[in-house]
Amino acid sequence: MEQSAGIFSVFLVSLLLTVRDARALRLREGTVGISIQKTYELTKYLERQLHTLTINYMDYLGPPFDNPDFDPPRLNRTEGIPSATLEVSVWRNLDDQLRLMENLRAYGLLLRCLGDVNRDLASPALRRTFQHFCTSIQGLTISISGLVTSLGYPEPPTLPPPPGARGLVPAPSDFLRKLDHFWLMRELEGWLLRTAKDFNRLKKRLGGLMARLDYRGL
Template identity: 85%
Template structure:
């Protein structure tokens, strides 16, 4: 073996051993995998919470919002609520960092909207339920922020509302105000479904990467 080849082999082996040690560390402590799993479980918990909260809140709003078949068009007044209706193909083409940032921005804004609704509630029981839900959503934003930093991405800044979002000063009529809140619940449901899929895919992808590296003996 030529000297240069021998030196290259030593450097390569040293580098690969270091990669193996890093991967083995992540595999042993499972810190990233655990963070993703906890974030995923929190989205599923929020989904269950939202099912009950939405039913109770629609009953509180009264007709026609308490009708399960009520499916109104979305008006411009609801544009302050971030939509989860981006095409699946477009969403999947975003990288992990962008998807996490979009999730964080959405829940940060949705939390503001929920807090506005909570302040308007006349029912003490429903207000307590809303407050508990708001606390859980805040926990989700904290969990996503921690996940971003755990994956080595830059610490997320305080994210502003998306361009074109209106200030939530309240719709001009009672019906439009209720419609605004109806769409808040609808979009929350959409985001939680999307987020659960995101975190599940992320866990499988990163877990598979660590397993493949370990299997190859790197």
């Protein structure tokens, strides 16, 4: 009888610990879920902000950049600007940690390039708009970095840019300089779209985990 009571006590303690850990996990995941939603909303806000900024900046650059149908090829000289383009199959097979780290690295490089553009601006009003946008991008990187830690991944290091990618490569002509800036704005648009999709997938995965916990009654 005493042995049975001891076994039952061990089982009860184990069950209580499991329930406690599951509830703690649900609390943590709930907090992370809120952070993911807020980061997603910040990304959508940045998309709208970038749309207006791009229109104003292309007007500032003048013809042919202010033509909505202008679609030049991307030159090899812009390799320092990270591309958001991936095959769908490759993108879907990325794990959550890699997605977050790729976003952090890309926005670090893009911020350096934006700094180069900002220094070239002769318009004080447009410069203020660029600075505000850069501050918002910095806020996005802080949110992503915080999520990396909240999800239990190793704290992201300060990722150095690859050789030759410290901002924009000096252009040999004014037209090529403007073309580099054109591609920077286009890639920014692509990265914000990709980031929104990344966080949408992360939110759905987290929602699946919470559903499984609820199904188990924990």
